[in-house]
Amino acid sequence: MLETTTVGSFPKPETLKAARAQARRGQLDPAQLTQAERQATRDVIALQESLGLDVLVDGEMYRGDMATYFAEHLEGFTISPLVRSYGNRYYRKPIAVQPIRWRRPITVEWYRFAQEATLKPVKGMITGPYTMMDWSFNEVYPDRRAFAIALAHALHEEVQALAAAGARYIQIDEPAISTRPDEIELAIETMQIVTKGIQAKTITHICYGDFEQVYPRMLGLAVDQIDLELANSQYALLDLFRRVPFTKEIGLGVLDVHSHAVETVEQIKGYLTKALEVFKPTQITVDPDCGLKTRTAEEARAKLANMVTAVREFKGEHGWS
Ligand SMILES: [Zn+2]
Secondary structure: OOEEOOOOEOOOOHHHHHHHHHHHOOOOOHHHHHHHHHHHHHHHHHHHHHHOOOOEOOEOOOOOOHHHHHHHHOEEEEEEEEEEOOOOOEEEEEEEEEEEEOOOOOOHHHHHHHHHOOOOOEOEEEEOHHHHHHOOEEOOOOOHHHHHHHHHHHHHHHHHHHHHOOOOEEEEEOHHHHHOHHHHHHHHHHHHHHHOOOOOEEEEEEOOOOHHHHOOHHHHOOOOEEEEOOHHHOOOOHHHHHHOOOOOEEEEEOOOOOOOOOOOHHHHHHHHHHHOOOOOHHHEEEEOOOOOOOOOHHHHHHHHHHHHHHHHHHHHHHOOO
């Protein structure tokens, strides 16, 4: 009840950012980069343990873009030169040029590495097929559905590999779902393929968007828990869930990851009180709205410390352990 966790990414330390830049320029060999990523992963596990979080993450120290990372490790993709997105962000976009196939585990080694560093459960984390499809170019499949379904079959193998490695929690990120409400049925169809027969607790994170259009249909996603950004709208989304009850577990975002301001313990307890108007306490896992990679290390630590304190006090006040 009211377990605490995070959505996935943590800020990368400056030393790792420098190592990644050097590696890109060919000035650092891959083994040295891996060493830097491992050190940063050990540090982020230690940080989460010191904060007292219940379910840990590996912090995604080895990833750049969340779609490109998986495309680089699946068969059938090539990666475009730098493409400019909104504003001044540049990224490399995956291009499907051959049928997509899963050849070998992508994240399992990182999952194992992180899990060996702690007795607390570490979440397995992947990017979902709908988002992979939406964020890639397709030169192989006849339409978006065929492309997404091929990705779903490939990613199902990764989820199976994570479960076989011992992951008790597996999160399939689908930030794109809320941006394309007209394709919610495709997102549901592909999630069914990804999680079929998986014995772990399955979670999907969806970024903030047009939930009026996809709710309650999104409750059809084949996962145990849907993780949502709620703090950035001051819990306005709860009105939707008052109309039609939320039938899954909720990953309850209580920290606005786009704000430098550190939420106070009282503010977070206020969000938890509001959440109890529509969710049962047994339905709730508490976390930040989204990944923390855009915050400074100090901001991330301060926000999470207040989150853990707020949950501890809140549970004490209600007599829940
Ligand atoms: Zn998000």
